[in-house]
Amino acid sequence: MNKKIGILTGGGDCPGLNAVIRGVVKSAIIRHGWEVIGIEDGFDGLLDLSRCRELTLESVRGILPRGGTILGTTNRGNPFSYPVEQDGRFIPVDLSNRVVENFRTLGLDALIVVGGEGSLKIAMELSKKGVPVVGIPKTIDNDLLGTDFTFGYNTALETATDALDKLHTTAESHHRVMILEVMGRYAGWIALESGIAGGADVILIPEIPYDFDRICAAIKKRSDRGSRFSIIVAAEGAFPAGGDRVVARAADAWNSIERLGGIGQHVAKQIEKCLEMEVRVTVLGHLQRGGSPTTFDRALGSRFGTRAVAMIAAGEFGRMVSLQGRNLGTVSIEDAARELNLVDPEGEIVHTAEDMGIMMGR
Numbered sequence: 001m002n003k004k005i006g007i008l009t010g011g012g013d014c015p016g017l018n019a020v021i022r023g024v025v026k027s028a029i030i031r032h033g034w035e036v037i038g039i040e041d042g043f044d045g046l047l048d049l050s051r052c053r054e055l056t057l058e059s060v061r062g063i064l065p066r067g068g069t070i071l072g073t074t075n076r077g078n079p080f081s082y083p084v085e086q087d088g089r090f091i092p093v094d095l096s097n098r099v100v101e102n103f104r105t106l107g108l109d110a111l112i113v114v115g116g117e118g119s120l121k122i123a124m125e126l127s128k129k130g131v132p133v134v135g136i137p138k139t140i141d142n143d144l145l146g147t148d149f150t151f152g153y154n155t156a157l158e159t160a161t162d163a164l165d166k167l168h169t170t171a172e173s174h175h176r177v178m179i180l181e182v183m184g185r186y187a188g189w190i191a192l193e194s195g196i197a198g199g200a201d202v203i204l205i206p207e208i209p210y211d212f213d214r215i216c217a218a219i220k221k222r223s224d225r226g227s228r229f230s231i232i233v234a235a236e237g238a239f240p241a242g243g244d245r246v247v248a249r250a251a252d253a254w255n256s257i258e259r260l261g262g263i264g265q266h267v268a269k270q271i272e273k274c275l276e277m278e279v280r281v282t283v284l285g286h287l288q289r290g291g292s293p294t295t296f297d298r299a300l301g302s303r304f305g306t307r308a309v310a311m312i313a314a315g316e317f318g319r320m321v322s323l324q325g326r327n328l329g330t331v332s333i334e335d336a337a338r339e340l341n342l343v344d345p346e347g348e349i350v351h352t353a354e355d356m357g358i359m360m361g362r
């Protein structure tokens with residue numbers, strides 16, 4: 001049966017989104033002969049029909065190696081709590097009925113939502129309102145439950161490891177402590193795995209509250225042994241035992257979550273107080289979200305996109321495609337969005353780091 005399906009990308013962008021879009025468009029058209037509508041800027045595009053356009057094979061030509069998303073995205077503007085200006089103030093208004101109406105006006109049979117925890121929660125709520133949705137897990141943080149990996153994570157890891165390799169040589173030459181601040185709001189996967197791969201001496205992650213005195217002792221011990229430099233990787237969401245995360249900007253009507261940033265400088269100041277060593281900080285920031293996706297992310301994105309189309313063909317709605325070992329499976333969006341996939345402080349990867357003498361902040 002001929003179908004018309006919609007696709008949107010929501011939340012922070014990441015490398016591999018275009019591979020997913022291409023996978024969806026190609027398999028929908030080539031395998032099934034369906035029509036695909038691209039919705040711009042996440043759920044915002046479903047509030048305004050002029051931001052919905054047909055995606056053809058021509059629209060996705062050449063996009064596989066490109067970072068970002070050809071559809072645009074936003075990590076603000078939840079349609080269930082959309083900030084609308086009233087008397088000079090932004091008031092959250094539930095515009096979800098308009099989204100459902102527009103879905104019907106477009107004549108869509110299904111909606112593919114490519115997103116992280118926030119976007120998938122919105123997808124789940126829309127599914128409860130009768131919209132047939134299929135989810136595709138995306139985030140560089142790799143913090144989504146229900147899938148072994150999200151696409152985008154592998155590329156972000158490559159970027160972080162490459163930065164660590166570069167910092168190593170200059171740290172060693174100048175006998176400095178180099179701190180690399182990486183993304184990871186709640187989950188420290190990027191810091192942990194790039195730290196192991198890039199030979200870090202200290203890794204700070206949100207799942208293990210850190211202790212300054214112990215960090216200083218570890219760096220001093222290295223220097224006493226003749227290693228006059230140290231490399232620290234800190235996830236933006238890391239915080240000291242009994243303390244708080246470093247917030248760059250508080251949440252407001254437009255930004256439902258606070259903006260993190262500054263952990264690197266915070267740790268640097270403390271180290272300069274307790275050790276007579278020069279410290280420099282590099283904030284990797286959004287470089288981790290950009291660039292051409294790795295082979296892994298291109299292949300995973302293509303597989304996720306194609307599988308999402310197959311799920312629609314099978315009438316498998318309210319579910320998310322997931323990587324389980326080497327194979328793809330599906331899980332309910334509700335289960336996947338219930339909690340986050342965090343690093344286990346007593347798990348094998350943390351123990352691997354500690355067995356090699358990496359200081360995990362504790």
Ligand code: F6P
Pocket residue numbers: 012013075139140141183184185236260
């Ligand atoms: O995509 C998730 C993430 O990378 C978080 O680690 C980070 O806190 C957030 O995005 C930053 O997003 P933005 O600066 O785009 O609001």
